[in-house]
Amino acid sequence: MYTEELIKGKKWLAVGDGPRDPVTGKRKQIARRGKTKKEAEQRVRDAIDALKEDGIDESVVKKMTFEKLAAEWLNEYALTGKKKATLRIRRKEINILNRYIAKINIAQVTGRKYQKILNDLTDQEYARTTISGVHTTAGMIFKYAVKVKLLKDNPVAGAVVPKKRMTVEDIESSKIEQKYLEREELEEFLLAVKVHGLEMDLERFYLLAFTGMRSGEMCALKLPDINFETKELRITKTIYSEDNNMRNYELTPPKTSGSVRTITLDDQIIDILKAHVTKQKKLRLQSRIDPSEYHDGNFLFARENGYPFLPKNIIVRMERILEKTSIKKHATPHIFRHTYISMLAEAKVDLPTVMERVGHDDMKTTMKIYTHVTKKMKEDASNKVQQTFGNILNFGIS
Numbered sequence: 001m002y003t004e005e006l007i008k009g010k011k012w013l014a015v016g017d018g019p020r021d022p023v024t025g026k027r028k029q030i031a032r033r034g035k036t037k038k039e040a041e042q043r044v045r046d047a048i049d050a051l052k053e054d055g056i057d058e059s060v061v062k063k064m065t066f067e068k069l070a071a072e073w074l075n076e077y078a079l080t081g082k083k084k085a086t087l088r089i090r091r092k093e094i095n096i097l098n099r100y101i102a103k104i105n106i107a108q109v110t111g112r113k114y115q116k117i118l119n120d121l122t123d124q125e126y127a128r129t130t131i132s133g134v135h136t137t138a139g140m141i142f143k144y145a146v147k148v149k150l151l152k153d154n155p156v157a158g159a160v161v162p163k164k165r166m167t168v169e170d171i172e173s174s175k176i177e178q179k180y181l182e183r184e185e186l187e188e189f190l191l192a193v194k195v196h197g198l199e200m201d202l203e204r205f206y207l208l209a210f211t212g213m214r215s216g217e218m219c220a221l222k223l224p225d226i227n228f229e230t231k232e233l234r235i236t237k238t239i240y241s242e243d244n245n246m247r248n249y250e251l252t253p254p255k256t257s258g259s260v261r262t263i264t265l266d267d268q269i270i271d272i273l274k275a276h277v278t279k280q281k282k283l284r285l286q287s288r289i290d291p292s293e294y295h296d297g298n299f300l301f302a303r304e305n306g307y308p309f310l311p312k313n314i315i316v317r318m319e320r321i322l323e324k325t326s327i328k329k330h331a332t333p334h335i336f337r338h339t340y341i342s343m344l345a346e347a348k349v350d351l352p353t354v355m356e357r358v359g360h361d362d363m364k365t366t367m368k369i370y371t372h373v374t375k376k377m378k379e380d381a382s383n384k385v386q387q388t389f390g391n392i393l394n395f396g397i398s
Contacts, residue, residue, distance in 0.1 A: 003037050014040035018048050061150055066109060066141075067102040070094045073144040083252050085240050093137040096121070096130075106145060114138065115159045122162040131161050176372045178329055179365065180338035183346075185327050192324040200301055200309075201317055203276045208314075208333060210269050212340030212358040214238065215311040215333040217259070220251055221300040223277065231270050234262050235359065239308060246307040247295075258360035273300075341366055345373035 003014045011033055018028040030047050034040030074094065078087055100117045101109055121131045138156045145151040181189065186209060193205050207218060216238035225234045238259075241249045254260055265273075280302065287294070287304055295306035302308060314333045322331060329335070337358055344354045351370055358366065 003041055011035065012037045012040040014044045016041075016044040016048055061107050062105065064106050064145075064150055065103050066106055067098055069106050069145055069150070070097065070141050073141045076144065077140070083240065084242060084250065088242060089133065090137055093130075093134045094141075096134050097138055106142075106151060109142075109155050111155050111158055114156045118159060119162055128161065128163075135159065135161050176368050179335065180342045180369055181327070181329070181331070181335060185325075185329070186339055188325050189321065189327060192321050196321060196324045198317065198320075200276070201321065203272055204301060204314065205318070205321075205336075206269060206272055208336040209339060210266055210343075211263055212337045214255070214259075214337065214359075215314040216240065217254060219299075219301065219309050219311055219314070222298045223300055224298070226265075226273060226300065228270060228274060231265050231267070232262050233265055236260055239310065241310050244310055244312045246303065246310060249308060249310065254359065256360055258355075261356065261359050263357050276300075338365065338369055341369045342373045345370045346377065 003012060012035070013031060013033050014037070015029055015031045018030040030044050032040055032043035032047060034043055074087070074090060077090065082090075097117070100120075101113075118131060118135060121134065122128075135156070139154070142151065142154045142156050146154050190205065190209065193201050197205070204218060207213065208215065211233065213235065217235050220237045220239040221233075221235075225236070226232075227234075235254065237251045238254050239249050240252055277300070283304070289305050293305065297306055297308060299306070299308040311333070318331070318333055341354055341358060344357065349357075351367075354370060355363065355366060
């Protein structure tokens with residue numbers, strides 16, 4: 001060990017050889033300071049012992065803030081092939097965490113301090129799904145810190161996402177019926193589409209309603225994805241644009257591997273799509289767009305310039321149609337997935353087939369809707385028996 005006096009009577013610097021680097025085989029110099037020679041040397045010995053025990057270099061940890069750690073983790077996370085949409089969500093969750101601990105040294109982030117963050121987010125009435133996402137991201141970041149020998153333990157491992165006490169209004173608004181359109185509501189919406197819809201509204205909303213597709217999957221459809229002879233639709237991709245710019249779109253695989261699927265279309269939907277394709281071809285021939293500026297992406301639903309529509313457009317169109325109806329539910333295009341599940345359940349399609357047709361979206365929600373609809377059908381059947389054969393049933397009572 002090498003030791004020297006830096007400032008006479010005030011500071012000493014001790015330097016010792018740490019464990020060999022597992023990759024290069026070279027020894028790492030461990031330097032520590034102290035008020036006395038003995039103190040500086042003891043600090044070096046303690047640091048070397050810690051490195052031998054758990055591989056954690058305190059000098060590196062002292063320079064590592066949460067902000068730096070999160071950025072380092074995100075770079076590695078991106079290399080695993082995650083979609084841009086997923087990375088965007090992780091960045092948002094990191095930004096929330098940075099508001100609390102960006103400049104704090106990671107060794108100072110305790111389980112108690114982290115739990116207070118989750119509690120505060122709950123007090124600020126963040127959605128529980130948002131808080132859960134933040135918690136998941138924090139868990140992955142600190143797990144990474146343990147893996148790369150920056151921390152010995154994950155400080156967020158024992159934390160819990162608080163459960164908000166539900167009010168009567170919360171309970172009533174969270175009823176499963178709120179997640180899908182009843183038959184009468186679907187009829188009202190589609191009628192409003194026929195009466196008030198703009199160009200392509202009818203084709204797109206009917207396709208969403210009777211296939212359970214995600215809006216991103218629908219916007220990504222290309223003409224070869226439809227086989228009009230076999231009446232089949234092949235779903236292999238979804239569309240994404242970080243800035244909602246039609247020219248900056250990206251086609252990526254669907255949400256999950258189970259989302260790649262082939263579904264059979266009803267005759268009525270096939271007829272609607274055939275008419276749509278014919279109309280699009282005519283418009284393409286009549287287009288005044290300069291051919292050199294036309295984007296030939298072969299999209300089923302294309303703008304005049306050939307570029308695809310984005311899911312944001314479907315949301316805006318749906319909000320416009322909903323204003324023409326009496327439907328009070330908070331409905332986005334995703335509600336058609338749940339509506340389609342309810343339709344299949346009412347048609348007595350078995351659950352595995354339902355899951356296959358919708359591409360394994362949220363099994364928990366799918367199960368709830370399927371169970372709710374089938375249970376309701378049984379109750380309706382019992383009521384019909386009572387209404388039809390009530391007099392006979394009463395014979396046993398009189």
